[in-house]
Amino acid sequence: MKIFSKEQIYEGDRLTTERQNISSTDLMERAGTQIFNWIHSRMQGAQVPVHVFCGIGNNGGDGLVLARHLITHGYNVVTYIVNCSDKRSKDFLINYDRIKDTTKNWPIMLSCGADFSEIVIDEKDIIVDAVFGIGLNRLPNDWVQELFQRWRASKAFTLAVDIPSGLYSDKAVEDENAVVHANYTLSFQSPKLVFFLPETAKYTIQWEALDIGIDRDYLIQTETEVELISKFExxxxxxxxxxxxxxxxxxxxxxxxxxxxxxxxxxxxxxxxxxxxxxxxxxxxxxxxxxxxxxxxxxxxxxxxxxxxxxxxxxxxxxxxxxxxxxxxxxxxxxxxxxxxxxxxxxxxxxxxxxxxxxxxxxxxxxxxxxxxxxxxxxxxxxxxxxxxxxxxxxxxxxxxxxxxxxxxxxxxxxxxxxxxxxxxxxxxxxxxxxxxxxxxxxxxxxxxxxxxxxxxxxxxxxxxxxxxxxxxxxxxxxxxxxxxxxxxxxxxxxxxxxxxxxxxxxxxxxxxxxxx
Missing domain, CATH: 3.40.1190.20 (Ribokinase)
Structure with a gap:
């Protein structure tokens, strides 16, 4: 299995929308739906509280798609927006509007610096981490770090979307308190190299790659620096x-x-x-x-x-x-x-x-x-x-x-x-x-x-x-x-x-x- 670099992932997304004649929002819908399918096949409607934390970029948009599907299928969902910047992605905003049209229980806005009194997470609950994706290039601020530490202290099962938030795909961790410790990561199309390195593997106990339909020719023809070796290789x-x-x-x-x-x-x-x-x-x-x-x-x-x-x-x-x-x-x-x-x-x-x-x-x-x-x-x-x-x-x-x-x-x-x-x-x-x-x-x-x-x-x-x-x-x-x-x-x-x-x-x-x- 090829392990794609951050730049190759972005190029694969771009070519997929171009060659399949779909929008980036459609591709996000596809990705979020695949996360939902994975969860739905395992939970089978169980009413365990699911806390979906969304950033305001494309990773957060994936989280909003997931939350919307969980809601429409009758799951016990609380959605949060980790709002720490004015730079919202276009696809995030589209999916923010869609989830508001789906439910009267609008996402809870967690503005930067606010306390966490509205967040009550039990050890038996599920946390979905969709705050930061592979585009993160700087250390999350102290308030976000505190949020991540609260998740860890809750001991709830934590599922990361694509990559644990705070973990860089192409460089070392600066502060381990600024990284989500995920029990499971659902990585789009292929895993990330950081899942296998001694210093960073600990941030996700298990991982699985989900096929989100990236252009097949691109996947086959693109040479990667890293390959994952299993029986099929x-x-x-x-x-x-x-x-x-x-x-x-x-x-x-x-x-x-x-x-x-x-x-x-x-x-x-x-x-x-x-x-x-x-x-x-x-x-x-x-x-x-x-x-x-x-x-x-x-x-x-x-x-x-x-x-x-x-x-x-x-x-x-x-x-x-x-x-x-x-x-x-x-x-x-x-x-x-x-x-x-x-x-x-x-x-x-x-x-x-x-x-x-x-x-x-x-x-x-x-x-x-x-x-x-x-x-x-x-x-x-x-x-x-x-x-x-x-x-x-x-x-x-x-x-x-x-x-x-x-x-x-x-x-x-x-x-x-x-x-x-x-x-x-x-x-x-x-x-x-x-x-x-x-x-x-x-x-x-x-x-x-x-x-x-x-x-x-x-x-x-x-x-x-x-x-x-x-x-x-x-x-x-x-x-x-x-x-x-x-x-x-x-x-x-x-x-x-x-x-x-x-x-x-x-x-x-x-x-x-x-x-x-």
Whole structure:
């Protein structure tokens, strides 16, 4: 799914009215009606008090359309106008007149600075936030902030129209008290990037995109900087196997890493590479890990360094397709020298994780030695060592894009919604859960991505697909283990189910099944 920028959303609205020969008011009616349909299908006429707070711009106009439909369908509605400016949009004014023609209970005008004595909201009520939309570019004033805090204090379910009020679509939050904390956001046509960033995701617990009929050609043909990755985006990447294929068709992964006490990292990465579909896997480790690797993973070949405890030289006589390097490797001086010497002669695709990243951070001139489209998979602290500190999530993304372009590498920003960055493009993953916050998860991911590259996936596709499979496997494992008991090995164990799930059809909702009966 494409995630459109603010400017692209405005252009989509404009082209839709032009190409479909409708007015902007008609488009607003369509948007507000879709919000109503969503609520109506869930409430089914229930008389829970609904408080619709409307700003005086187009977001407020959407709210007025919703309120009017709720009223005409017999819901218990109170409508408020958050009136803090003289600049009312044309479509807001049209819908303000329409709602006054619909009911004798006109919207309550909340003039800026007035007290909130007329507002009584119970914990069991519903608040609809339609105050500010994506056009907001400055901090709401103290009075509006107080209103938002009253909503939060009420503990009522809060539904945001398009975006939580006070949340910018394209820059960081200045004051969290100035942002609505929504339980659910109904976003028009596509979600907003801020729903997936660590600092701003907390402002909406859940979201859903509503189709409001934006011009299809525009949606299909417009290139976006951000894409949201789910099953439907990765399924076209999948490479089916032919009947007469053999292990040599699916590449050879070399997992290079390990040190005394950290051979398990190589074990996990090697297992994951096999489970992702690699034809052959070899582990290159210090001597101390030889017996444990051979015993634990009979499917994996093993080459050892001459040193007992650390990697001190990297020499092998095999011809791998891809090398996953860094898991458990350590950062001793001898290992650092071996790593540098390896990079100077290597021409093969690389996936670099963990201490491999830390070694790059210690000597950043090594970054120039990386083959084009090398995959780097840092967690937040490793990323900071690579690109420096950032002021907020938008600054972080800007710096990662610049880093990616400078060194021609793919950077995976690991997190709740891991983001793959290549040049100016961002791919936001949707699978995964908090149970993955456990030792070894990153080693598994290194193995999966390496295994996919070995099978012939381009590094960018392998990263996007690998992150999806990694998260999906963890989601499947969650059903048996829960957040606390999920461990990295479980993610490998359910890789097969993650692949199978790609081809499962969505289950039919129970309501529809009952209606058919």
């Amino acid at each position: 990765v399924l076209p990447l999948y490479k089916p196997r032919q009947k007469f294929s053999h292990k040599g068709d699916f590449g050879h992964v070399l997992i290079l890493g390990g040190s005394y006490g950290k051979i398990g990292a190589v074990n996990l990465a090697s297992r994951a590479a096999l489970s992702s579909g690699a034809g052959l896997v070899t582990a290159y480790i210090p001597k101390c890990g030889y017996n444990s690797m051979q015993a634990a993973l009979p499917e994996v070949m093993v080459i050892t360094d001459d040193n007992e405890n650390n990697i001190t030289q990297i020499n092998f006589d095999i011809e791998p397709t891809v090398i996953g390097v860094g898991v458990g490797i350590g950062t001793t001086d001898e290992t650092a020298k071996a790593f540098e010497a390896f990079l100077k002669k290597n021409k093969l695709p690389l996936v670099i994780d963990a201490d491999g990243l830390n070694l790059l951070s210690k000597k950043k001139t090594l970054l120039k030695l990386l083959p084009e489209q090398t995959v780097l998979t840092p967690h937040p602290k490793e990323l900071e060592r690579l690109i420096g500190k950032w002021s907020d999530d938008f600054d972080k993304l800007k710096k990662v894009k610049a880093f990616s372009k400078k060194y021609k590498v793919i950077v995976l920003i690991k997190g709740a919604n891991s983001i793959t960055v290549y040049n100016d493009k961002l791919y936001v993953n949707t699978t995964g859960n908090p149970g993955m916050a456990t030792a070894g998860s990153g080693d598994v991911l290194t193995g999966i991505i390496s295994g996919l590259i070995a099978q012939g996936y381009e590094p960018l596709a392998a990263t996007i697909f690998g992150v999806y499979l990694h998260g999906k496997s963890a989601d499947i494992s969650l059903e048996d283990y829960g957040y606390q008991s999920l461990i990295a090995s479980h993610i490998i164990d359910t890789m097969g189910e993650a692949y199978i799930d790609l081809f499962k059809q969505p289950e039919q909702p129970q309501e529809e099944e009952q209606q058919e009966k």
